[in-house]
Amino acid sequence: MVYLGTLVLALLCTSLNANAQLDLPRGSQKASVSQTVGISKIYISYSRPSVNGREIWGKLVPYGMNNLGFGTATESPWRAGANENTIIKFTDDVTIEGQALSAGKYGLHMIIKENGGATVIFSKNSTAWGSFFYDPAEDALRVDVQTKVIPHVEQLTYNFVDVTPNSATAVLNWEKKQIPFKIEVNVPDIVLVDIKKKLQDQPGFNRQTWEQAAAFAMNNGGDLNEALKWIDDAITGKFFSQQTFNNTNIKAGILNKMGKQAEAMALYESFLPKASVLEAHQLGRQFIGFGMKEKALEIFKMNAEKHPDTWPTDYGLARGYSALGNYQKALEHLKIALSRVPDPGNKVAIETNMAKLEKGKDIN
Numbered sequence: 001m002v003y004l005g006t007l008v009l010a011l012l013c014t015s016l017n018a019n020a021q022l023d024l025p026r027g028s029q030k031a032s033v034s035q036t037v038g039i040s041k042i043y044i045s046y047s048r049p050s051v052n053g054r055e056i057w058g059k060l061v062p063y064g065m066n067n068l069g070f071g072t073a074t075e076s077p078w079r080a081g082a083n084e085n086t087i088i089k090f091t092d093d094v095t096i097e098g099q100a101l102s103a104g105k106y107g108l109h110m111i112i113k114e115n116g117g118a119t120v121i122f123s124k125n126s127t128a129w130g131s132f133f134y135d136p137a138e139d140a141l142r143v144d145v146q147t148k149v150i151p152h153v154e155q156l157t158y159n160f161v162d163v164t165p166n167s168a169t170a171v172l173n174w175e176k177k178q179i180p181f182k183i184e185v186n187v188p189d190i191v192l193v194d195i196k197k198k199l200q201d202q203p204g205f206n207r208q209t210w211e212q213a214a215a216f217a218m219n220n221g222g223d224l225n226e227a228l229k230w231i232d233d234a235i236t237g238k239f240f241s242q243q244t245f246n247n248t249n250i251k252a253g254i255l256n257k258m259g260k261q262a263e264a265m266a267l268y269e270s271f272l273p274k275a276s277v278l279e280a281h282q283l284g285r286q287f288i289g290f291g292m293k294e295k296a297l298e299i300f301k302m303n304a305e306k307h308p309d310t311w312p313t314d315y316g317l318a319r320g321y322s323a324l325g326n327y328q329k330a331l332e333h334l335k336i337a338l339s340r341v342p343d344p345g346n347k348v349a350i351e352t353n354m355a356k357l358e359k360g361k362d363i364n
Contacts, residue, residue, distance in 0.1 A: 028082035028156075035160040035168050038187030039194060040092040044108070044170065046081035048155045056175040063114045071132025077109040077121055079130040080172060081156060087126050088170075095184045096122070097143040106140055110172075110179060116147050120181050148178040188220035199230070210234035211247050218254050228254050243271065245279040249286075272299065277307040281316045288364050293323040311340035315350065322363045331357045 028049040035042045054060050065075040080086040085107040092103045107123035109131055122141040123134065156174040163169075166187050172179040195213045203209045211234045217227035231251045235243045248271045255264035268283065275283060280303035287296035297320030304313040314337035321330040331354060338350045353363040 026083065030083075031158075033158050033160065035163065035170075037163070037166065037168050037183070037185045039191055040090070040094070040185045040187070042091075042094075042160070042168065042170070042183060043089040044086070044158045045089075046086040046108075046156070046158055047083040048157065049082040049174075050155050051152075051175050057112060057177060058114065061112055063112055065111060068130075068132055071129075071134075073132060073134045076131040076134045077111045077119070080108045080110045080120075082130075084129055085123075085126055088122065090183075092185060092190045096120070096141060097145060097182055098184075099141055099143055101141045104140075109134060112147075112179075117144060118147050118179050119144050120179070143181060145179065145181050148180065149176055150178045152176055188216075188222065191216060191220070192222050205240065207234045207238075207240045207242060207244075207247070211250055214247075214254065215250050218250065218257060224254055224258050228258070243274070245271070245275060245282070249283075272302065275303075277303060277310055277312050280306070281312045284316050284320060285364075288319065288323045293320070296320050296323060309340070311337045311342075311346070314340070318353070318357075319364055322357065325362075327357045327360060327362075330363065334363075 026047070028047040030045070031048050032043065032045045034044070057063070061078050065077060067074055068076050086109075087105060088108045089105040090101065090103050094101050094103075101122060104124075105126045107126040107128065109121040109123060111119040111121070113119070120143050121139055124138045124140050125133070125135065128134070150173060152175065153173040156172065159171050159173065160168045161171055161180075162182075167182060167184040169180050169182045195216065198204060199209065199213060210230045214227045214231035214234065217223065217230070228251070231247055231254060233241065234247045235241055235251065248267060252264040252267050255261070255267065272280065272283070280299060284296045284299040284303065287293070287299060297317075300313070300316035300320040303316055307313050314333040318330040318333040318337065321327075321333065334350055334354050334357065338347065338354070341347050341350060356363050
């Protein structure tokens with residue numbers, strides 16, 4: 001009976017040990033890195049083995065596909081890290097090295113080649129341990145890339161480099177090798193889809209959201225008819241609608257892009273009587289930028305008549321005359337503006353422009 005009790009106790013202890021899952025430090029510690037491109041997020045979760053004086057490429061990480069002697073796979077790539085799957089997640093559709101990949105979470109594997117190349121594999125299976133259960137039938141995408149020689153990196157590290165408004169390059173750095181793959185995002189399309197959702201939710205209950213939506217569509221290849229509808233809703237017809245300098249400007253910009261310059265000009269004309277002194281000044285400057293210098297001076301003159309004895313109106317007249325090459329007349333109005341300006345910052349700006357005019361230079 002004593003033997004039986006001891007056996008039962010031993011079996012019980014063995015069972016307990018087999019089920020034990022203590023949270024103990026790992027040799028290859030977990031890490032994660034993320035990058036935003038536009039409004040899309042990219043996440044990489046991985047474990048970080050160290051070189052520890054070992055020969056990595058072709059030895060610890062064999063070249064090509066290999067039988068790891070465990071799991072269901074007879075030919076496995078490298079797990080691109082250590083321990084569990086290295087996981088990469090995209091919140092939106094992307095292209096990898098020019099090839100399409102849907103939003104989602106993927107197991108990240110790599111085939112390292114002796115000639116300096118590598119194949120990066122995105123597997124639909126992101127939950128298996130390492131590459132022991134790798135199945136090529138679960139590949140979502142494979143891309144071939146060229147590796148680079150870099151200074152020694154002791155612990156395997158993922159990072160994002162060459163970040164632009166529409167792309168980022170993910171890199172794996174370890175020992176003296178870098179494995180890069182470029183990720184591109186169709187930012188305008190993704191943002192426009194998000195905008196349409198938000199316009200139907202709480203953000204759609206204020207005018208500024210519709211203005212932002214229309215401006216983004218106008219400037220990023222969106223549907224101009226849709227953008228025009230959005231900005232019209234900001235201006236009139238809704239409980240939050242109100243014509244402002246900002247939404248008038250946006251609508252005029254959309255009309256110009258649609259080839260409706262006469263309508264855009266009529267819109268500006270209709271808003272001018274409502275414009276504040278600074279709004280009219282800004283509008284005049286915009287017309288200088290459009291190359292419509294005579295119209296700009298006309299706006300500056302109207303502003304001066306509507307808001308006499310204010311320094312921005314004389315500053316505007318100076319810009320209008322300067323744009324037309326009448327530097328003497330421009331200088332006269334800058335001197336008047338200088339006598340009226342209340343703050344030191346604008347005073348310095350006016351004095352700087354006066355010096356330009358005295359040298360025969362345009363201040364615009």
